[in-house]
Amino acid sequence: MSPVSFNVNPEYAQITEIVRGLFICGVSSLTAENMKKYDISFIVNATNEVPNVQSLGNIPRVKLWLEDTPQASIYPLLDQQTDQIEAVIASGGNVLVHCVAGISRSAAICLAFLTKFRCKSLRQAYQLMAQKRPVVKPNIGFWRQLIAYEQDIKQSVGTIQLIRDKTHLDQVIPDVYLDKETGFQKLSFIRDADEYENGCNCESRNRRNSGARLKFRPVLEPVLECVEATA
Template sequence: MSISFRVNPEYAKMSEIVPGLFICGVSALTPDDMKKGKITHIINATTEVPNLRSLGDIQRTKLWLEDTPQTYIYPHLELQSDQIQAIIADGGRVLVHCVAGVSRSASICLAFLTKYRCRSLRDAYHLMKSKRPMVRPNLGFWRQLIAYEQKPFQMQSSFLENPENKQSIRIGSHRCLSERLKINRDGGFLVEGWEENVKENAGSVRLVRDEAQPECLLPDVYLSIAIQPRPVSPDQESVERQSDEPRERRMSGLRPKFQPVLEPLLEITEAVC
């Protein structure tokens, strides 16, 4: 049985984000691309793409994620970040892929960059965008990435054995927020027991309303892309000037007025004499 996907040709290439970490869509899953990138481990972040036998005996991890805002990706962010770090530290090269290499795989890579390579989630996004401009996780993934950035990290990890494929999976020893992260009615994510930390440690990325679609939210790292400044027409400039004039008049009434100092009448009379 053959499976086919429609993918924008722009997404076809494999992109190296940092040394040892690659991201791509299904179009780049070829034996030649694997050899060219010297890939030693593949993280498949999809439900619909099978692990391809044609790629050889490369170690695989399949996450079974759907690209929807309701998908619970949070537990995988730290687990896969630790695993990627362990593989790269041992001299391996990791490829994270989904169908297009835009949302699911990008979220995993952003989590790794945030924890191990960058100072913040915002810096991680800009680094990743410079290497692969089309990355754009869905809003639900952004909510979980923002919550992930605000949690305290512990770098110590332990190894567990995966009984399905008999390969080592690196898992963080810190029992993170995965068990306490719940989906609220609006599709957002609430962290039980960590509300104070989340409020005190403000994240580097905020969700704001899109001016073009006020009913929609988007991360503010998209603002320069999604929202362009509207040009001001000459008529609008004249209206703004007229609206500023009454304000200037009102403000002028608050300024201190010059009050001359008058000498007493007797002193003036003596001066004349």
């Protein structure tokens, strides 16, 4: 079978470290060289169309088989995947979450993780991600499910609302995008990325100390594909 080729804008493809131990990228950065450079120990493939890349060797990985459509169901995966990511990072590993462009599917998984383990809210999680990787933009269906996930795990009213898009009146957008347009003026509580990350880590430690430690249980789907992804 012929190699599967993906043409991805270099800005989207690049690997970005969101918080210590959590990386996100587009498919073109899936090279053995990058896995070694960033010391990646676990890979989350958030796509349906990208095969598990054989050239990456025996790095443990999970494939979520997600389509990037508003109708795709991501909510049932969030608890298991965020717990798995946290367990790898807590044990000293580095996790890479990827989709095709590193914008929607992989961003949604990372936002769920940040909301659950590193940030006080989904809004704060998005603001952090957008600072580190401005191109992130989950589709509106993922946003609806992330908002519901925040309400569920935080047991509070959601911090992000969907509002009418003034440029496309038949569509809605998360109101946090307006913060981005005004230069994240609401980020007055963040003086720099290191200070923010240290504050988030405190929340992570509190969360880990409040209950039993997570145990890492790899969920590895069979690698049945006979094709190789190429940049």
